[in-house]
Amino acid sequence: MEAVNTKTITSILAENGIQVNKKLGQNFLCNDTVVEKILSASAVTGGDRVLEVGPGLGALTERLAERTGHVTAVEIDSGLARYLHTRFADTAACTVIHGDFLRIHCEGEFTRAVSNLPYYCASEILFRLATEYRMPVFFVMMQHEMAERIQSGPGTKEYGALGASLALYYRGEYLFGIDKTSFYPKPEVRSAFMKFSRRDDVPENEKVREMFHRIVKSAFWGRRKTVLKSLTDAPHLDYSREEISDVLRQQGIDPSLRGENLGVEDFRGLAEVFVRRSGN
Ligand code: SAM
Numbered sequence: 001m002e003a004v005n006t007k008t009i010t011s012i013l014a015e016n017g018i019q020v021n022k023k024l025g026q027n028f029l030c031n032d033t034v035v036e037k038i039l040s041a042s043a044v045t046g047g048d049r050v051l052e053v054g055p056g057l058g059a060l061t062e063r064l065a066e067r068t069g070h071v072t073a074v075e076i077d078s079g080l081a082r083y084l085h086t087r088f089a090d091t092a093a094c095t096v097i098h099g100d101f102l103r104i105h106c107e108g109e110f111t112r113a114v115s116n117l118p119y120y121c122a123s124e125i126l127f128r129l130a131t132e133y134r135m136p137v138f139f140v141m142m143q144h145e146m147a148e149r150i151q152s153g154p155g156t157k158e159y160g161a162l163g164a165s166l167a168l169y170y171r172g173e174y175l176f177g178i179d180k181t182s183f184y185p186k187p188e189v190r191s192a193f194m195k196f197s198r199r200d201d202v203p204e205n206e207k208v209r210e211m212f213h214r215i216v217k218s219a220f221w222g223r224r225k226t227v228l229k230s231l232t233d234a235p236h237l238d239y240s241r242e243e244i245s246d247v248l249r250q251q252g253i254d255p256s257l258r259g260e261n262l263g264v265e266d267f268r269g270l271a272e273v274f275v276r277r278s279g280n
Pocket of ligand 1: 024025026027028029030053054055056057058059060074075076077080099100101102115116117118119121
């Protein structure tokens with residue numbers, strides 16, 4: 001097993017004629033200590049079946065394959081996927097898929113995901129991990145600012161639709177920050193490693209989950225407006241002002257509050273009432 005550092009990363013790139021594609025969020029880990037810290041925080045064991053989004057040059061992939069039952073690694077970049085296919089051709093514990101994670105569904109029962117996410121589409125990947133896979137836990141690296149937004153709660157300026165949406169499914173925990181110098185090429189901002197643990201009360205009813213997302217989008221669509229106005233005016237919901245006012249009062253929510261003052265339980269409660277009212 002080769003150490004992960006700037007020298008090994010740049011020589012793999014040069015030997016394989018791979019150009020870094022910044023548009024695909026390619027900032028490769030080049031710090032062995034950070035790689036080990038990620039693996040130890042992710043607490044992977046031989047029984048794990050791991051999903052990795054964006055393996056890049058395989059800094060995490062190789063060690064995941066050594067320490068877990070199996071890793072499925074999805075890489076969008078054809079040059080990187082070709083390199084990974086060759087590198088892991090004889091590794092039975094690793095399957096490399098060349099594809100866009102946002103456009104495919106990876107078959108299999110995964111016990112966890114461990115990924116250093118491409119930052120340009122990190123929120124879409126997170127949303128997909130949370131809503132389309134039912135892993136008990138997953139670990140991801142993202143921009144520090146994004147991690148802070150996800151961690152923040154109602155009433156703070158960082159709180160937004162992504163944090164509220166993820167909170168229906170997972171509890172997010174900021175584990176540690178990572179300096180820009182741990183990546184090649186060096187990104188503009190620092191990073192954060194987060195743990196997401198699945199909640200045991202995720203609504204079983206798909207209609208409730210779908211309504212929850214429409215309500216959250218509407219509440220944040222009308223930022224700085226009252227929740228009554230934003231839920232009435234937003235294009236994602238089609239209820240009259242009277243109906244919305246009635247449901248808000250029934251749930252004990254003051255209609256003059258701002259949407260960003262409501263927590264995940266408020267949004268969930270509203271979704272359940274709207275779905276009940278429509279007879280589902
Ligand atoms: N895991 C590697 C590491 O830590 O060194 C690379 C991480 S780099 C931040 C993100 C990786 O995600 C890049 O290899 C990039 O090509 C890949 N990627 C970007 N968009 C993707 C997508 N939609 N689906 C799958 N992989 C993607």
